[in-house]
Amino acid sequence: MITKEYMILAPEGMHARPATAMVKLARKYQSTILLKAGGKEARLNSLLNILSMHIKGGSPVTLVFEGIDEGGAAAAFDLFFAQNLKDW
Amino acid sequence: MKGIGVSPGIAIGRAWVLRSKKARVSGVLLADEDAVEREIGIYRIAVASAVASLEAMMGKVGKAEAEILEVQVELLRDPQMEEDVVAMITGRMPAKDAVLKVTEQLVQIFVNMDDDYMRARAADMQDAGMRLVKVMDGEEDGAGMVGGDWIVIAEDLSPSETVGLDHRVQAFATQMGGATSHAAIVARLRGLPAVVGCGSDLGIVANGDLLVVDGEMGVVFVNPDDEVIDIYRSKKETYAERQQLLLRLKDREAMTADGIRIQLLANIATARDMEQALEQGAEGVGLLRTELLFMDRERLPTEDEQLDFYKDILLRSGGRAVTIRTLDIGGDKPLPYLPLPKEANPFLGYRAIRICLDRTDIFKTQLRAILRASVFGKCRLMFPMIGSVQELRQAKDIVAIVKEELTASGAAFDPGVPVGIMIEIPSAALTADLLAKEADFFSIGTNDLVQYVLAVDRMNEKIAALYDPFHPAVLRLIREVIGQGHRQGIPVGMCGELAGDPQATELLLEMGLREFSMAAVSIPAVKEVILQSKCI
Secondary structure, three states: OEEEEEEOOOOOOOOHHHHHHHHHHHHOOOOEEEEEEOOEEEEOOOHHHHHHOOOOOOOEEEEEEEOOOHHHHHHHHHHHHHOHHHHO | OEOEEEEOOEEEEEEEEEOOOOOOOOOOOOOOHHHHHHHHHHHHHHHHHHHHHHHHHHHHOOHHHHHHHHHHHHHHHOHHHHHHHHHHHHOOOOHHHHHHHHHHHHHHHHHOOOOHHHHHHHHHHHHHHHHHHHHHOOOOOOOOOOOOOEEEEEOOOOHHHHHOOOOOEEEEEEOOOOOOOHHHHHHHHHOOOEEEOOOHHHHHOOOOOEEEEEOOOOEEEEOOOHHHHHHHHHHHHHHHHHHHHHHHHOOOOOEOOOOOEOEEEEEEOOHHHHHHHHHOOOOOEEEEOOHHHHOOOOOOOOHHHHHHHHHHHHHHOOOOEEEEEOOOOOOOOOEOOEOOOOOOOHHHOOOOHHHHHHOHHHHHHHHHHHHHHHHHOEEEEEEOOOOOHHHHHHHHHHHHHHHHHHHHHOOOOOOOOOEEEEEOOHHHHHOHHHHOOOOOOEEEOHHHHHHHHHOOOOOOHHHHHHOOOOOHHHHHHHHHHHHHHHHOOOOEEEOOHHHHOHHHHHHHHHOOOOEEEEOHHHHHHHHHHHHHOOOO
8 A cells, every 4th residue: 555645736726627637547557546635535536526525725635545556556646746737 | 798707808799699408307217127227228328429429529629628528528437426327227217317316416516615616617517417418318519500700698608518619609608607617718728708607687688689798808798889899899909919919929938139038027916817927928926916915805814814815826826936015005095994094195104014014913914924825836025115224124023033933833934935125215226235235136116116206196197297217317226226236146126017118128128127027918018029129
């Protein structure tokens, strides 16, 4: 199991377009990826569940990766937060 | 008719009114297990077919519009939604009813959320659900418009309806909707003027009515007279010229013909201004006015309210430098909760930093909020109306105290936030050499500097002709300030009107100015002059 923390930099928070990109990225891996924020959590396979968590800009989130390709998944999300999420 | 302008530009054309059909839950119950299986099959085929048609549409539009459609695709494929729909069908509900019910529940969740952005997502849910229902009804989109220059009028436009708008559509106006809807984003991406939130008045528009839509001011005219049309024709041309210039220059670096890099920054007051600044190619914010935070309200904004505002702006800046100016108010703009005595000469009176150094409670709250926000971006702190080294020291001492308090309470802040001053009082301009030793940067505020140097009240129309930023006295002072700042090795910028005046650009470059901060719309015109100028 790998646990990572990130900060959501987009002012509108975890909004629909980046959340969609995250769901798509998560689908490439077999590992279960769990998103935790503000005392709530959701599996990263459902856009609805992510949006329902209502994550605001500037708030920290935790991702928990578990499964055979968890290392690769964690590295992919590192890159995703470092590059993509800045532009949204 | 007034609404919210969400995408700037002017359009003149004929109305095309879209009436939305409301789908209803039928209430029928399925007879047996076979019917349940069949309806689940219908649902899955509808999802596949809706996803396929969205993906086909994605291939025909730009990247950013495709991303919005992709949200739809993800919603349609969402495992949570699928689970809920299948559960309802298993409970003997026909597929269409199940989709309508689930959509309705989801829309409710988002409508009840406490921020505009999330409430706007309800439209995305609605769009995805209705798309499925239409597919199940065997409906095709596409309407029969003939000829060009149509303006679409609708109760509301869903994100995919907006992306799917025919290229002959010049603008749209809707009864509902807000600035953060995906429909608004698509309109901006396409450069389609759009006004939303016009209310039920829009219902009077009939097919073929002549309309004028001003997407900047958020105004819609229905069958206006020739005079209005002429005014808007010329406005449309001016806007098109401005857009041409912007398009040509937006991604060009501001560099003089002899290779000197110039910083072009924006003066802003709201988050919306920040967006506009980035659209116009601003490289940062040279002046964030904080007065709006204090106006139109019953009491002082709290530290947290201020923090939210600064943080939002810094996050939106995308790592660009943002110069935050502390409170700049005076007796001319009274606040209900801060009674300031009427003064004979408010511009020479109790205002700006003079109030802050006296009411340190107000000042410290603002400084705490700004410093706490500093971790979310690249922020600079700036004091207005500094008239002497003494005042600058006093203000800096208070910053030091606030920093100590923040450290003691364990709050995070950027300890290296540069602290600079506005040069807008002649006494400051004339002692720029001394101030430069203690300030991290200067920003010349020409509006006040001109009125103080020339003894001309800029609000007095009778002497408006005497208000001359090109007066030699003003220009000499500006040159002196730039020179003294650079001699001490600190950056010198300008954030007054003069910085955004293309007629002054060459002169200011020659004087050594390298940072220009102005209203965002002025940036392309000033950049054009810079590209053709030489500094030496």
